[in-house]
Amino acid sequence: MEITILVADDHPLIVKGMADFLLSNGYKVIAAETNGIMAYHKLINLKPQIAILDIEMPDMNGFQIVEKLNTNGHSSTIFIFNTIHKEQSILQRAIEIGVRGYMLKESTLDEILICLQSVIRGGTYFGKNLTNQYNSDHENTITSKLSPSEIKILRLIAQKKNTKEIAEMLFVAEKTIEKHRSNIIRKMGLSQTKNSLLIWSLQNKDELLLNKI
Amino acid sequence: MEITILVADDHPLIVKGMADFLLSNGYKVIAAETNGIMAYHKLINLKPQIAILDIEMPDMNGFQIVEKLNTNGHSSTIFIFNTIHKEQSILQRAIEIGVRGYMLKESTLDEILICLQSVIRGGTYFGKNLTNQYNSDHENTITSKLSPSEIKILRLIAQKKNTKEIAEMLFVAEKTIEKHRSNIIRKMGLSQTKNSLLIWSLQNKDELLLNKI
């Protein structure tokens, strides 16, 4: 029997490219969406065997779609992410919510087929190029070496809040936030220059804000 | 006679999607690359009538390719950019170096055909959704309201240099850089809070660094 697949990505060309490619390789593409909410509804109604999703999409992102379907309704769909994100911690979170395949948009067409074959056989596929680009230790430390409060503060810093604003939002003294900032800088091995924490948090913004914790 | 086209994008799926789409619409795709330098060499050797290029690519970006071909060798190829960048000033620079079409990756397949038809007829196509998302005044001011020195300094700020480092690099006093920073903040209407200039320069990094000036 043919394998049914849903494809979703906010770039129409990728949706079409993927759909055509899958069709020419014997898969049955039953839906192709460029919007998160539309993809979500089609997933509920059509129950495809596989869904290949982008992470960033209008209205609803890939994480939200998978989380909602894997917790409430017990979806039987196998989820694969197709994304530009190489960060180890984003892959990590994808694995945690039950995503079975993870491909980079820069990956070759062969890799798409290898990934599909692997998940269909009941396995997983979490592409290469992920631990290469950045060192995996560095990426892991954000979630592993920091305490919950530190991560909460870090996310606010990434949203351009200053110490005073963060203190007001969390109902604690500014000195407390200052201490946390200092601890984060020490734990992460950042330089002692001004704004190193701000710059670093903005660079790791995707990773910090896509991760829940 | 069939129109010859070269397609280049660092995401293989987009290259394939675009090539297939163009072929099925009667165009002749004579090259499809995922690397800037490869695209550049094929453009010289194959001289396609049209080139559809991504901006960000490994080894050589879209701007570099078009500039090199439009200045040195007198290329007869019509250039179209297919990019994620909505910034008015990036479109502006593309127009200045002779790019005849500009599409966003989120644009529909219809738009691709409309763009092609327009440039083939000798016209231009600079898609919608560009002045919508951000207000165009705001985007224009970066290059129009700032002096050459101010822009030079702004680009160094976007590269995380502090006042002292910039002063040393430009062989001027720190006070001079401070004055320029202050002028930039005033001209751009930024807030008087600490680091507003750093944050703003990082947010507009693509625009600042892709533009030469």
Add this chain to the structure above:
DNA sequence: CAAAAAATAATGGGTAACCCTTATTTTAAT
């Protein structure tokens, strides 16, 4: 329950990024 870890907070000090104003020199434009 005791020990470890985390969160809270203060005292005190350094530096960089901002503010303002004034002023000279250099460069561009009419």
Add this chain to the structure above:
DNA sequence: ATTAAAATAAGGGTTACCCATTATTTTTTG
């Protein structure tokens, strides 16, 4: 050649982000 604009620089001031140390309270964990 004269104005206008830009680049240069300095003095003086505020605040946010950093440092280090110490210490109490709360939470977690064995």
